[in-house]
Amino acid sequence: MSKIADQIVRFRESVEPQATLVAVSKTKPNSDLQEAYDAGQRHLGENKIQEMTEKWETLPKDIHWHMIGHTQRNKVKYMAPYVHLIHSVDSPRLAKEVNKQAKKNDRVIDCLLQMHIAEEESKYGFDKAELSEFLKSDAFKSLDNIQIKGLMGMATFTDDKNQVRKEFKTLKALFEEIKTGDVLADRHDFTELSMGMTGDYEIALEEGSTMVRIGSAIFGSRD
Numbered sequence: 001m002s003k004i005a006d007q008i009v010r011f012r013e014s015v016e017p018q019a020t021l022v023a024v025s026k027t028k029p030n031s032d033l034q035e036a037y038d039a040g041q042r043h044l045g046e047n048k049i050q051e052m053t054e055k056w057e058t059l060p061k062d063i064h065w066h067m068i069g070h071t072q073r074n075k076v077k078y079m080a081p082y083v084h085l086i087h088s089v090d091s092p093r094l095a096k097e098v099n100k101q102a103k104k105n106d107r108v109i110d111c112l113l114q115m116h117i118a119e120e121e122s123k124y125g126f127d128k129a130e131l132s133e134f135l136k137s138d139a140f141k142s143l144d145n146i147q148i149k150g151l152m153g154m155a156t157f158t159d160d161k162n163q164v165r166k167e168f169k170t171l172k173a174l175f176e177e178i179k180t181g182d183v184l185a186d187r188h189d190f191t192e193l194s195m196g197m198t199g200d201y202e203i204a205l206e207e208g209s210t211m212v213r214i215g216s217a218i219f220g221s222r223d
């Protein structure tokens with residue numbers, strides 16, 4: 001078995017059935033993605049729309065493509081026909097654009113709302129107050145072509161495991177609050193909590209992750 005196939009099997013064994021493994025293939029060549037596919041992997045994650053679209057055009061059509069990176073609104077149209085789940089909806093304006101492009105394609109696009117949970121300033125996402133305001137707004141309620149499937153967050157890049165755990169706990173608590181509350185209409189199947197990458201997925205699973213996004217541990221480090 002190839003090294004990539006090996007890692008796919010190993011990770012699937014350690015995260016399923018609690019969580020879905022999203023293999024993050026950004027910057028990697030199609031041949032690497034095909035190896036993952038041949039090992040049975042169907043969920044792949046990318047962070048650039050153009051790169052993802054080129055890969056989608058070439059690779060098998062039953063791959064579920066996950067957009068995990070910060071997205072420019074003017075490029076949403078390229079992925080709208082095929083994207084499986086957008087993890088990184090980080091503003092009301094982006095949600096509105098995804099809705100518009102979904103409508104043009106006569107489909108409903110599944111989205112996660114990205115929350116800002118890390119200490120670093122640079123990470124994108126809603127804070128709790130912004131999220132609450134957005135979900136209660138009339139503008140949100142008119143977005144019939146997106147389904148909010150859950151939340152996504154990235155912890156601070158640090159060796160301090162307690163810090164990472166604390167941030168994941170905060171995200172999980174918010175997730176439960178929305179899931180059990182009545183702010184979202186019933187048509188939203190709010191079930192997914194995307195948290196955990198190569199460096200912190202074990203903590204994320206302990207804290208209730210349902211989707212881990214693993215790149216370098218599967219495909220090797222990126223240049």
Ligand SMILES: *Cc1c(COP(=O)(O)O)cnc(C)c1O
Pocket residue numbers: 024026047068069154196197198199213214215216217
């Ligand atoms: C690149 C990336 C990952 C995967 O990172 P690894 O540390 O290589 O596992 C996960 N999530 C997001 C949002 C990313 O951009």
